[in-house]
Amino acid sequence: MKPICIAPFVGFDWRGNKGFDKKFEGSYRPCCDAQYHDDISPLYLVEEFKSVQDIMQNPLAQEIRKSLLSGEFHTVCRGCERLSKQGLKSPKDKYNKLLDQIDEPLEWSVEKGTESENIYLLDYRSSNLCNFKCRMCTPSNSNLIAKEEGVGEWHYDDTRKVSEMVDHIPLDKLVLLKFAGGEPLIMDEPLKLLEKLGDLPNLTVVVLTNLSKLSERALNALKSAKVKRIHLQISIDGTGDTYEYIRTGGVWSNLLKNLEIVRNLESHSEISMGVTFVAQLWNAYNIPDFARWFLEVESKLIGNPHSYYPKIHILHVIQPYLQLGNLNADDLKMIRNQLIEVFDGQSEENLDLMLKPLLKFLVEREDKKLQEFSRVTALLDERRQTSLLSLDSEYTRYL
Ligand code: SF4
Numbered sequence: 001m002k003p004i005c006i007a008p009f010v011g012f013d014w015r016g017n018k019g020f021d022k023k024f025e026g027s028y029r030p031c032c033d034a035q036y037h038d039d040i041s042p043l044y045l046v047e048e049f050k051s052v053q054d055i056m057q058n059p060l061a062q063e064i065r066k067s068l069l070s071g072e073f074h075t076v077c078r079g080c081e082r083l084s085k086q087g088l089k090s091p092k093d094k095y096n097k098l099l100d101q102i103d104e105p106l107e108w109s110v111e112k113g114t115e116s117e118n119i120y121l122l123d124y125r126s127s128n129l130c131n132f133k134c135r136m137c138t139p140s141n142s143n144l145i146a147k148e149e150g151v152g153e154w155h156y157d158d159t160r161k162v163s164e165m166v167d168h169i170p171l172d173k174l175v176l177l178k179f180a181g182g183e184p185l186i187m188d189e190p191l192k193l194l195e196k197l198g199d200l201p202n203l204t205v206v207v208l209t210n211l212s213k214l215s216e217r218a219l220n221a222l223k224s225a226k227v228k229r230i231h232l233q234i235s236i237d238g239t240g241d242t243y244e245y246i247r248t249g250g251v252w253s254n255l256l257k258n259l260e261i262v263r264n265l266e267s268h269s270e271i272s273m274g275v276t277f278v279a280q281l282w283n284a285y286n287i288p289d290f291a292r293w294f295l296e297v298e299s300k301l302i303g304n305p306h307s308y309y310p311k312i313h314i315l316h317v318i319q320p321y322l323q324l325g326n327l328n329a330d331d332l333k334m335i336r337n338q339l340i341e342v343f344d345g346q347s348e349e350n351l352d353l354m355l356k357p358l359l360k361f362l363v364e365r366e367d368k369k370l371q372e373f374s375r376v377t378a379l380l381d382e383r384r385q386t387s388l389l390s391l392d393s394e395y396t397r398y399l
Pocket residue numbers: 005006007008030031032033034035073076077078079080091092093095
């Protein structure tokens with residue numbers, strides 16, 4: 001019998017944060033889409049790295065595999081379950097599609113994943129080391145935010161050695177290797193892995209990046225890897241001053257320069273790029289400008305019709321106090337109208353990828369959280385010596 005999702009059978013998601021008491025090496029999830037048991041605890045804490053097979057055989061992984069093999073979603077898979085019950089696509093569909101790229105028969109095993117114990121999929125986050133403090137991000141994803149918030153336990157420990165795990169990841173069977181962070185392109189572990197890749201024509205590498213730092217080492221690693229594709233999924237949450245306001249540490253002109261560099265990179269692998277945009281109150285009035293910018297540059301800067309991700313991935317921020325529905329009805333209408341104008345005459349694809357999701361988020365909330373929005377904005381503005389009102393006086397109504 002085939003499991004309803006193959007992800008925990010063929011690989012795993014690894015987060016190398018040391019956690020509150022530094023008593024563990026990192027944490028396991030079956031995939032990056034799995035939900036935590038509660039709000040804070042990672043899923044399965046690995047105290048000491050022994051081998052990749054040892055991680056694959058942890059008790060939680062076995063429990064999840066048992067469920068999925070018997071046709072039931074495990075509790076950590078509740079996101080996929082909800083979407084599937086609504087008849088919608090869920091993350092499990094994209095993982096199940098990876099089967100097409102695995103060119104050997106697989107024998108499912110609750111204990112080990114597959115009888116061969118090969119790893120085909122790895123989502124690898126070596127730590128929270130980051131050079132940005134994006135306002136909607138969290139300490140577990142940026143050591144600079146951890147430092148700013150005084151949650152020292154989440155700090156990236158710069159005395160720590162490069163994780164031993166890097167030397168033990170079997171690369172030869174991988175079809176998807178994804179790096180996230182923090183910022184993977186400034187971390188030793190992802191670069192070390194990229195440098196080790198060799199000739200792997202079946203492998204797609206995905207790097208979730210802010211694209212702010214392209215060191216010679218990073219560029220050489222991107223150039224020399226001989227894989228099927230390297231896809232850079234770049235987080236851009238606005239244009240110009242809005243980009244710099246939200247993505248503290250980022251410089252708009254530098255980002256544009258780096259997009260050009262990647263666009264012109266001569267590599268042994270096919271290079272593609274895509275953009276992830278998180279819609280939120282802090283970029284609300286910039287959304288039409290961002291859309292206009294993206295539509296203008298997509299073929300020049302981003303253009304690659306075969307991207308692993310869609311060329312643009314529009315998300316809505318998770319925190320309720322930052323969601324667009326906190327705006328008043330007039331402002332929501334104004335932004336909606338501006339957007340409809342921007343997308344006039346655009347392709348069906350662009351309407352589906354950009355306009356439709358944005359319009360879905362531009363709906364007034366009944367339970368507005370403006371007090372919290374005002375509190376967090378004031379706190380971060382004070383800490384970072386910035387001013388939302390200088391960015392756009394429209395915010396006067398909300399602070
Ligand atoms: S069912 Fe969904 S959450 Fe569970 S392992 Fe598969 S993709 Fe991940």
